[in-house]
Amino acid sequence: MPTPGDQLPGGPQQMARDIADLKRQVRELRAARRLESAAVGAGGLRITGGGRLAMDTPARIRMVDIGTLTDPQYNHGDGSAQQAIQLRREDGGLALACYSYPPSGSEAQTWRLFDRSGNVIAAEDAATGSGLARPYLPVPLGPAYEGSWDYWPRATATTTSKLWQGRFYKQLPSVVLVMQASMDTGGATGTIEMTVDGTVRASASVAFSVSYFTLGPYALDGYDHMQQIDVTVQGRRTAGTGALRATLYSAYQI
Numbered sequence: 001m002p003t004p005g006d007q008l009p010g011g012p013q014q015m016a017r018d019i020a021d022l023k024r025q026v027r028e029l030r031a032a033r034r035l036e037s038a039a040v041g042a043g044g045l046r047i048t049g050g051g052r053l054a055m056d057t058p059a060r061i062r063m064v065d066i067g068t069l070t071d072p073q074y075n076h077g078d079g080s081a082q083q084a085i086q087l088r089r090e091d092g093g094l095a096l097a098c099y100s101y102p103p104s105g106s107e108a109q110t111w112r113l114f115d116r117s118g119n120v121i122a123a124e125d126a127a128t129g130s131g132l133a134r135p136y137l138p139v140p141l142g143p144a145y146e147g148s149w150d151y152w153p154r155a156t157a158t159t160t161s162k163l164w165q166g167r168f169y170k171q172l173p174s175v176v177l178v179m180q181a182s183m184d185t186g187g188a189t190g191t192i193e194m195t196v197d198g199t200v201r202a203s204a205s206v207a208f209s210v211s212y213f214t215l216g217p218y219a220l221d222g223y224d225h226m227q228q229i230d231v232t233v234q235g236r237r238t239a240g241t242g243a244l245r246a247t248l249y250s251a252y253q254i
Helices: 011-031
Strands: 053-056 062-068 083-088 094-099 110-114 120-124 132-134 161-169 174-183 189-196 199-206 211-219 228-239 244-253
Touching: 161 244, 174 189, 174 199, 174 228, 189 211, 189 244, 199 211, 228 244
Parallel strands: none
Antiparallel strands: 053 062, 062 083, 083 094, 094 110, 110 120, 120 132, 161 228, 174 211, 174 244, 189 199, 189 228
């Protein structure tokens, strides 16, 4: 006598076989180790839920790693894992990366370019979000001579005289100058100043003693990236006789 189950297509035995076949296919999918070849259409590929995208060489050396940083020292201040990008050379050396280092007090992710020794040779500025953090770029200056070139540029008056001047393109957040200066007469004093586009931004007092002076750093907040900026070192005598003499040792954007 037929039963209700016999009315199903194929009967109960066929249904059991179909279920067993589906279970086998699921086990095979779970056991799959890799996707040998695939094409992604117009919809693109999206990785969510903390997943990662990685590429290894045949020797199992990681070259591309996009996703969660597993090293806890890179965790955010709230303890959550950081999502980052790391591109490596075929030998495993880091070449390009975008991540932050929260232990330093900064959560801002920045791009870094590494040489083969692991040194950062180019990086964006994390503090301002504008321009470079590395490398430090020199600011080219030339002497504004008032007398023989055999001597350091000098200022003999109590009114300011230009000693050094130059123009540069803004690529980093600040500018700093390192000078050596002295009065050439005992008891005399003077002042050296750094101007940016004609406005005094840093100064130092000079006495009858050859000393190093650092003018700046001065923040270039009001300037656009790659805007041209004029910088000048000027000096004057404030007391006594003689002249203030100054030479430039280095100038940097930092």
